[in-house]
Amino acid sequence: MMRAFLTLLAMAGALGAAPVGYRVIVDTAAFAGTDAQVEFQFNPGGTPDAATAEVSALAGIASFTNGPRTGDVTGSNPWLFGNSVLPNQLFLNLTGLGALFSFQVVFSGDAIDNPAELDGTAFTMTMRDTGGNVLGGFSEPSLWLEVSGGAVLPLMQDQQITLSEIPEPRAMILMMSGLLLLAVRRRCFPG
Amino acid sequence: MLSWLISDPLEVGSHAPEFSLPDERGATVSLRELRGRNVVLVWYPGDDTTVCRKQLCELRDEWAELTRRGVAVFGINPQSAESHAKFRAKFGFPFPLLVDSGQRVGKLYRTHGIVAKRTVYVIGPDGRVRYAKRGKPAVSDVLELLD
Numbered sequence: 385m386m387r388a389f390l391t392l393l394a395m396a397g398a399l400g401a402a403p404v405g406y407r408v409i410v411d412t413a414a415f416a417g418t419d420a421q422v423e424f425q426f427n428p429g430g431t432p433d434a435a436t437a438e439v440s441a442l443a444g445i446a447s448f449t450n451g452p453r454t455g456d457v458t459g460s461n462p463w464l465f466g467n468s469v470l471p472n473q474l475f476l477n478l479t480g481l482g483a484l485f486s487f488q489v490v491f492s493g494d495a496i497d498n499p500a501e502l503d504g505t506a507f508t509m510t511m512r513d514t515g516g517n518v519l520g521g522f523s524e525p526s527l528w529l530e531v532s533g534g535a536v537l538p539l540m541q542d543q544q545i546t547l548s549e550i551p552e553p554r555a556m557i558l559m560m561s562g563l564l565l566l567a568v569r570r571r572c573f574p575g
Numbered sequence: 576m577l578s579w580l581i582s583d584p585l586e587v588g589s590h591a592p593e594f595s596l597p598d599e600r601g602a603t604v605s606l607r608e609l610r611g612r613n614v615v616l617v618w619y620p621g622d623d624t625t626v627c628r629k630q631l632c633e634l635r636d637e638w639a640e641l642t643r644r645g646v647a648v649f650g651i652n653p654q655s656a657e658s659h660a661k662f663r664a665k666f667g668f669p670f671p672l673l674v675d676s677g678q679r680v681g682k683l684y685r686t687h688g689i690v691a692k693r694t695v696y697v698i699g700p701d702g703r704v705r706y707a708k709r710g711k712p713a714v715s716d717v718l719e720l721l722d
Contacts, residue, residue: 430693471624506624506625
């Protein structure tokens with residue numbers, strides 16, 4: 385009985401893991417070997433809920449350099465965006481695109497942990513060529529994630545984009561606690 | 576489950592609050608003077624930000640259909656006339672952008688916040704709210720309503 389309960393606890397943690405971020409994978413096969421730009425924006429949408437977006441772990445490029453930035457954007461790999469002002473914008477120059485360009489974006493703050501309203505903050509990503517034009521076949525924005533009501537929801541994404549959810553840490557902790565308790569029980573009461 | 580988090584816009588069927596606001600050129604737009612026409616009011620958070628750009632560009636791209644239906648369209652937020660003028664010129668919006676200083680009108684329409692809440696209203700020829708939706712509804716939804 386106890387074992388079943390602990391297993392359920394572990395499973396509940398895993399199943400209930402609402403995403404607070406995504407690994408974003410962009411199919412850039414049509415542009416492999418060329419240079420490009422990526423534009424990120426993270427802009428408030430009317431609520432007082434503070435939120436941050438951390439962009440990191442760029443992959444699928446030979447190298448990058450920081451381009452112009454506006455508003456509440458700090459750091460470099462990772463880059464941290466706040467939503468206290470508007471607009472918050474960052475351009476990165478990407479050299480040597482591979483077949484798949486990817487990055488990770490993780491959100492935190494009251495908009496996730498203690499939301500007051502659903503009118504959220506928008507995180508957008510736009511793929512551009514080196515001249516600043518939207519890359520052929522992509523939209524502007526190429527990706528739109530809405531951070532509100534304690535969740536991060538993809539509202540729009542181009543077909544070249546795949547998202548893998550990053551579960552929230554507290555759900556991971558719940559899951560790991562369940563697994564740990566299960567392991568302790570097995571050790572103390574074998575069979 | 577999350578209904579407590581939702582701040583609703585004005586109810587459909589309610590009287591749309593009267594307002595007079597300057598556009599980016601300084602010309603005054605009064606809702607009262609638009610009586611008899613359908614009026615689309617688009618509250619958007621920020622000039623020249625990605626989602627707002629997309630939202631207003633979609634309206635621009637459907638301009639022929641909107642004008643065929645005799646609709647008056649306005650973008651609104653509290654940013655300055657100068658900011659609006661740059662945004663309008665950059666993307667060639669055929670409709671004015673209204674300057675809602677201090678979100679005075681936004682408060683009447685329940686769109687005020689640290690920035691304007693993205694909200695689309697359609698006000699009918701009788702001055703009542705025909706459509707009110709948060710976010711970025713498809714332009715086709717608005718066009719359908721006006722058919």
